Amino acid sequence: MTTAPAREPAQRKGRPRDERIDTEITSAALEELSEGGFERFTVEAVAARAGVAKTTVYRRFPTREDLVLGALLRLNDDLPAPPPPGPVRERLIAVLQAVRSRATNSSRGRLLMQSVGEGLHSPELAEMVHARVLAPRRQVLRDVIADGIASGELRSDLDPDALIPVLVGPMFYLGAWKCVASAPKVSVEAIVDTVLVGLLPLRP
Amino acid sequence: MTTAPAREPAQRKGRPRDERIDTEITSAALEELSEGGFERFTVEAVAARAGVAKTTVYRRFPTREDLVLGALLRLNDDLPAPPPPGPVRERLIAVLQAVRSRATNSSRGRLLMQSVGEGLHSPELAEMVHARVLAPRRQVLRDVIADGIASGELRSDLDPDALIPVLVGPMFYLGAWKCVASAPKVSVEAIVDTVLVGLLPLRP
DNA sequence: CTGTTGCGAAACGCAACCGTAGCGCAAAGT
DNA sequence: ACTTTGCGCTACGGTTGCGTTTCGCAACAG
Numbered sequence: 001m002t003t004a005p006a007r008e009p010a011q012r013k014g015r016p017r018d019e020r021i022d023t024e025i026t027s028a029a030l031e032e033l034s035e036g037g038f039e040r041f042t043v044e045a046v047a048a049r050a051g052v053a054k055t056t057v058y059r060r061f062p063t064r065e066d067l068v069l070g071a072l073l074r075l076n077d078d079l080p081a082p083p084p085p086g087p088v089r090e091r092l093i094a095v096l097q098a099v100r101s102r103a104t105n106s107s108r109g110r111l112l113m114q115s116v117g118e119g120l121h122s123p124e125l126a127e128m129v130h131a132r133v134l135a136p137r138r139q140v141l142r143d144v145i146a147d148g149i150a151s152g153e154l155r156s157d158l159d160p161d162a163l164i165p166v167l168v169g170p171m172f173y174l175g176a177w178k179c180v181a182s183a184p185k186v187s188v189e190a191i192v193d194t195v196l197v198g199l200l201p202l203r204p
Numbered sequence: 205m206t207t208a209p210a211r212e213p214a215q216r217k218g219r220p221r222d223e224r225i226d227t228e229i230t231s232a233a234l235e236e237l238s239e240g241g242f243e244r245f246t247v248e249a250v251a252a253r254a255g256v257a258k259t260t261v262y263r264r265f266p267t268r269e270d271l272v273l274g275a276l277l278r279l280n281d282d283l284p285a286p287p288p289p290g291p292v293r294e295r296l297i298a299v300l301q302a303v304r305s306r307a308t309n310s311s312r313g314r315l316l317m318q319s320v321g322e323g324l325h326s327p328e329l330a331e332m333v334h335a336r337v338l339a340p341r342r343q344v345l346r347d348v349i350a351d352g353i354a355s356g357e358l359r360s361d362l363d364p365d366a367l368i369p370v371l372v373g374p375m376f377y378l379g380a381w382k383c384v385a386s387a388p389k390v391s392v393e394a395i396v397d398t399v400l401v402g403l404l405p406l407r408p
Numbered sequence: 409c410t411g412t413t414g415c416g417a418a419a420c421g422c423a424a425c426c427g428t429a430g431c432g433c434a435a436a437g438t
Numbered sequence: 439a440c441t442t443t444g445c446g447c448t449a450c451g452g453t454t455g456c457g458t459t460t461c462g463c464a465a466c467a468g
Binding site for chain 3: 009012013015016043044054055058062063064184
């Protein structure tokens with residue numbers, strides 16, 4: 001109101017913030033979360049890993065929870081590329097295999113799974129993860145399903161939204177037992193084929 | 205080696221342990237875990253809730269982790285009853301609806317989901333939860349599937365183990381978003397029907 | 409009765425971690 | 439020039455929670 005506040009000043013006076021440090025901090029926080037989980041997550045470890053003073057962290061993220069949220073926002077940095085055109089079966093397998101490998105191999109995938117569990121105790125976290133991280137990923141699968149319906153490869157009376165849990169759920173289920181020796185091994189292809197064909201007999 | 209060690213002394217000399225206190229402690233620990241999650245779980249809160257001295261807790265569970273494991277062992281106290289005979293579709297819906305309600309409504313179900321996430325950082329915990337808690341529950345579903353195959357209601361070339369992720373996975377997926385307002389709502393019946401019929405067209 | 413163990417109460421040492429403050433210097437504005 | 443802000447470093451206060459110890463009393467075995 002003084003002269004012209006400018007909509008995006010973000011830097012009025014004094015030394016501007018180093019934006020590279022922002023990414024350094026969130027990257028370090030993301031790695032810390034991935035390796036140790038929420039329980040062992042500490043601000044000091046993040047600062048140390050980022051090679052940054054603790055003060056600098058607290059200037060951007062006033063509290064530990066803010067830092068967690070800021071880190072989780074970077075979970076979709078490695079968004080999977082949409083699968084190339086082709087038969088629906090192959091496209092579904094491609095998408096779901098990406099989901100599966102993310103839910104197991106990569107440390108970020110494990111973190112995503114943990115975030116779901118932690119979100120049950122923190123609505124704010126749950127809403128953020130859902131809106132900013134998972135919604136974009138679901139869109140990819142939705143598109144594949146819609147394409148399949150449009151091309152006649154899938155039943156025309158299917159509801160894409162209802163299919164998401166059917167297809168993605170098993171990937172999470174498999175990913176959860178990746179580290180358990182006694183867990184059964186099931187391939188993504190087998191699951192996709194099972195869902196495509198259905199369980200009922202009398203099939204040509 | 206002295207005289208005759210006796211295989212199950214469990215009480216050689218002195219005052220015997222009050223077994224009711226064991227269940228008091230594990231119950232309290234289970235409730236604490238369900239309400240606050242692993243991150244906020246403390247031994248002192250468990251002792252307070254159980255109305256027991258902290259010393260008494262530490263006598264049975266030497267460390268915090270042991271107490272966690274001891275509490276999780278009681279997760280299958282409320283095992284669901286196997287569904288009554290009937291059409292496979294209805295039996296599947298019954299079993300999966302139980303899974304779903306456990307994964308959302310009950311605080312224990314949410315804890316189970318969190319245990320999966322936490323198990324990714326603790327192999328011991330993961331193995332225990334899988335062997336002692338989840339394996340018994342899967343058996344119920346396996347039986348329903350096997351019955352369906354035997355009665356000819358399901359395809360004879362199905363692998364029951366491969367079906368478990370297909371059916372249970374979506375329940376976990378739905379349960380995870382129970383608390384997220386923007387999540388899509390899908391009924392268990394719709395999922396079962398989708399999986400039963402399959403996604404391909406050309407169906408009579 | 410004597411010895412041994414279980415239980416509760418209270419306090420302790422100890423370590424970790426959150427969040428803050430002071431100092432010195434660097435990097436931008438006016 | 440002067441001022442304002444960012445950054446690192448160091449240290450601090452305060453809290454929390456783990457795991458232990460001590461003491462007094464209760465319960466059970468021989």
